[in-house]
Amino acid sequence: MTRTLLLLLSLVAGAARADCPPTPALPTAAQTASWAAAAPDRGPLWRISRGGHSSFLFGSLHIGKADWAYPGPALRRAWDETEVLAVELDPADIAPALAALPPPAPLPPGLARRVDAQARVACLPPGVLAAFPVMLQLSTLTLLEARRDGFDVGWGQDLMLLNRAKAEGRPVQSLETPQEQLAALEPTAAELPEVVDGALKQLQRGQMRTPLRKLADTWVRGDMKTLADYARWCGCADTPAERAWFKRLNDDRNLALAERITALHGAGQRLLVAVGALHMTGPQGLPKLLAAQGFTVEPVHPAK
Structure with a gap:
């Protein structure tokens, strides 16, 4: 999931039926004060040091609970201890990029009917997703399904940090462009039927919620070993086409992310970098790539 999905979720109408994904309730002032005062650490955090100063690398989750x-x-x-927030992509950059996209290529009729049927299950207005690439449509449907378990993109950690940065006037650096994220998100023409079919089967069979709950629980604990095995238990990388697409979406972006973090840190900026936690896993995970570029990488949470 990416910040691109925020724009899509803003199109979602309020729940109209009892079986619709529930609309998130805003917390009361008392809840906000209580949660802010008692918040524990969630998610993996590292201190990264090079050139005489330190930055921090935070593995975020793009959904959360209130x-x-x-x-x-x-x-x-x-x-x-930092002065600049670096994120995958600032949502302010999204709308112009989406507006410039050409109309998506039509799906095969059978897949298109299944996407429309799932949008009706999610109580979306007819045709509201049609102008967007199919993987953004499916990601939006997945996020709406996550609302049934109390999760919402509005409570994601990186959005929380972005809102705080903008409230305080802290500079925000995007590590990617909208075009780069959209290109990574879309399967190739050969992969697309299999990847779309797999995601639709998970949604139609009610099999999306269990891995989402496991992902959230694993992230909260900072359990990097289980996160590293995500492709084995998510149900989203079971075929060669799905595995190729997932590798391009996750692992293949990490080298460019690491190079941009290194450049910003090398310019003397003390960064708090918030990037999706799955980018921290495996031999191409950001902590290992940054260590290979000369950073001292020290776990902060969970601490060794």
Whole structure:
């Protein structure tokens, strides 16, 4: 999931039937104060040091629950010790890129009917997703399904940090362009039927929620070993086409992300980098790539 999905979710109408994904309820002032005061650390956090100064690398989750949208003690200290927030993509850059996209190629009729049927299950207005690439459509349907378990993109950690940065006037650096993210998200023409079919089967069979819950629980604990095995238990990388698409979406972006983090840090900026936690896993994970570029990488949470 990417910040691109925020724009799509803004199109979602309120729930009209009892079986619709519930619309997230805004917390009360008392809840906000209580959750902010008692927030524990969630998600993996590293200190990365090179050239005489330190930055921080935070593995974020793009969805969350209402009480997760507040930083714990270690993340607050990382905020205080840095001066620039670096994220995959600033949502402010999304709308122009989406507006410039050519109309998506039509899906085969059978797949198109299945996407439309799933949009009706999610209580979306007819045709509201049609102008967007199919993987953004499916990602939006997945996020709506996650609402049934109390998750929402509005409570994601990176959005929480972005809102705080903009409220405080902290500079925000995007590590990618919208065009790069959209290109990574889309399967090739040969992969597309299999990848779309796999995602639709998970949605239609009600099999999307279990891996999403496991992902969230694993992220909260900072369990990097289980996160590294995500492709084995997500149900989203079971075929050669799905595995090729997932590798391009996740692993293949990491080298460019690491190079841009290195360049910003090397320019003397003390960064808090918030990038999706799955980019921290495996031999091409960001902590290993940054260590290979001369950074001292120290776990902060969970601490060794």
